[in-house]
Amino acid sequence: MNAPRIPIINLYSNLIVPIQGAIGDIAMQQLTDDVTGRIEKEGARGLVIDVSGVALMDSFITRNIRDLALTARLMGVATIVSGLQPAVAITLVEMGLEIHGLETTLNLERALEHLAQTQEEEAAALRGEIHEPG
Amino acid sequence: MSPGDPTDEVVDALKAYFSVPLARALVLSTVRRAKLDGAPLQRHAMAEVVTALEHALPMYIADASRRGECIGRLQRLVPKSAGDSPDGAAVRPAKSAAAANGASVASTVIQVATADDVANACEVGRDIACRVGFPNVMQTKIATAIAELARNILLYAIAGEVRIAAVEAPRRGVEVAARDEGPGIADLDLVMTGNYRSKTGMGMGLRGAKRLMDTFEIDTSPTGTNVLTRKFLT
Numbered sequence: 001m002n003a004p005r006i007p008i009i010n011l012y013s014n015l016i017v018p019i020q021g022a023i024g025d026i027a028m029q030q031l032t033d034d035v036t037g038r039i040e041k042e043g044a045r046g047l048v049i050d051v052s053g054v055a056l057m058d059s060f061i062t063r064n065i066r067d068l069a070l071t072a073r074l075m076g077v078a079t080i081v082s083g084l085q086p087a088v089a090i091t092l093v094e095m096g097l098e099i100h101g102l103e104t105t106l107n108l109e110r111a112l113e114h115l116a117q118t119q120e121e122e123a124a125a126l127r128g129e130i131h132e133p134g
Numbered sequence: 135m136s137p138g139d140p141t142d143e144v145v146d147a148l149k150a151y152f153s154v155p156l157a158r159a160l161v162l163s164t165v166r167r168a169k170l171d172g173a174p175l176q177r178h179a180m181a182e183v184v185t186a187l188e189h190a191l192p193m194y195i196a197d198a199s200r201r202g203e204c205i206g207r208l209q210r211l212v213p214k215s216a217g218d219s220p221d222g223a224a225v226r227p228a229k230s231a232a233a234a235n236g237a238s239v240a241s242t243v244i245q246v247a248t249a250d251d252v253a254n255a256c257e258v259g260r261d262i263a264c265r266v267g268f269p270n271v272m273q274t275k276i277a278t279a280i281a282e283l284a285r286n287i288l289l290y291a292i293a294g295e296v297r298i299a300a301v302e303a304p305r306r307g308v309e310v311a312a313r314d315e316g317p318g319i320a321d322l323d324l325v326m327t328g329n330y331r332s333k334t335g336m337g338m339g340l341r342g343a344k345r346l347m348d349t350f351e352i353d354t355s356p357t358g359t360n361v362l363t364r365k366f367l368t
Contacts, residue, residue, distance in 0.1 A: 024252075059282060
C-alpha cells in the first residue's frame with residue numbers, strides 16, 4: 001500500500017499509462033492487474049505505456065514493462081511504449097537488452113497518432129469487407 | 135506530538151522529503167551504521183543520529199534550501215541542552231558539515247533488503263557519479279549497473295549491501311561493490327554468457343552490469359557473492 005498507484009487515463013478508448021520515477025515490485029504487479037482490468041472493463045482499443053518519466057530502466061523493470069505490453073497485446077489491444085529517454089535507450093542497447101516485438105515511439109503524441117492511424121485502417125478494412133460482397 | 139518512539143519522530147521529520155518507508159529505512163540504516171546498539175533508536179542517541187543524517191542528506195536532497203529546512207526539522211528533535219540555539223543558528227553547522235562532506239571523497243554503504251533500497255542505491259550512485267564528473271548518460275549507466283547488482287541481492291540473497299565510492303586511483307571514477315551472504319551462483323559461466331533466462335528478470339542482470347562498467351570482478355561461493363566493479367572517467 002506504500003507505493004502510490006500509477007494513474008491510467010482513458011482517452012478516445014486508448015489507455016495511457018504514464019510511468020514515473022522508480023517503480024518497485026508491488027507497484028508493477030499492481031499496475032499489471034489494474035491495466036488488464038481496465039482493458040477488459042472499458043473495452044480499450046489501444047494502450048500506451050509512456051516511460052518518459054523513467055530515468056533508469058534495469059533489466060527487471062524492462063522485463064516487467066515488456067510483459068505488460070505483451071499481455072495487453074495478447075488481449076487484442078494495440079500497444080506502444082513511448083518516450084524512452086536517450087540515456088535509457090543507450091544503456092539498454094549497451095546492456096544487450098533488446099525489446100523484441102515491441103512497438104516504440106519517440107513520444108506520447110506520436111504514439112496516439114500511430115494508434116489513431118492503425119484504428120482508422122482497421123475500420124476502413126472492415127468497411128471494405130462489408131461493402132465488397134454487395 | 136506526544137513523547138512516542140524516537141524513530142517515529144525522525145521519520146515524521148523526514149516524511150516531507152521522503153516516502154515513509156524510505157525515511158524509515160534511512161533512519162534504521164543510519165542507526166545501524168552509527169553502531170548505536172539496540173535496533174530501536176534511543177532518545178539519548180538522537181543527537182548522534184541527527185548528525186549522521188545531516189551528513190547523508192546531500193545524497194538525497196540536492197536543493198540546498200530544502201536540505202537546510204529538513205536539517206532544521208531534524209535538529210529540533212535533539213533534546214535541548216544548555217545554550218539552545220534558534221533556527222537560524224541551528225542550520226549553520228549543518229551547512230558546513232554538508233560542505234565538508236562534498237569536498238571529501240564520497241563513499242556510502244546501502245543495506246539492501248527492500249525494493250526501496252534498490253531505488254535508493256541507484257539515486258546515491260547517480261549522485262556520486264555526478265559529483266565525480268560523469269556526464270548524464272554515464273551516470274545512467276552506472277546507476278543501472280547498481281540497480282542490477284542491488285536487485286540481484288534482493289532476488290537471490292534476500293539481504294546484502296552495496297558500497298559506492300568515488301575513487302582516484304588508478305584513475306578517477308566510481309567503484310561499486312556488492313556483497314551478500316546468499317547461496318551463491320551455481321553456474322556463473324552460464325549466467326555470464328547471456329544464454330541464461332531467469333524467471334524474474336531477463337537473466338541479464340550480472341552480464342548487463344558487466345557490460346555497463348569498465349572492470350568487473352566476481353567471486354561467488356555457496357556462502358555468498360562479492361562483486362567489485364569500476365567505471366572510469368577517462
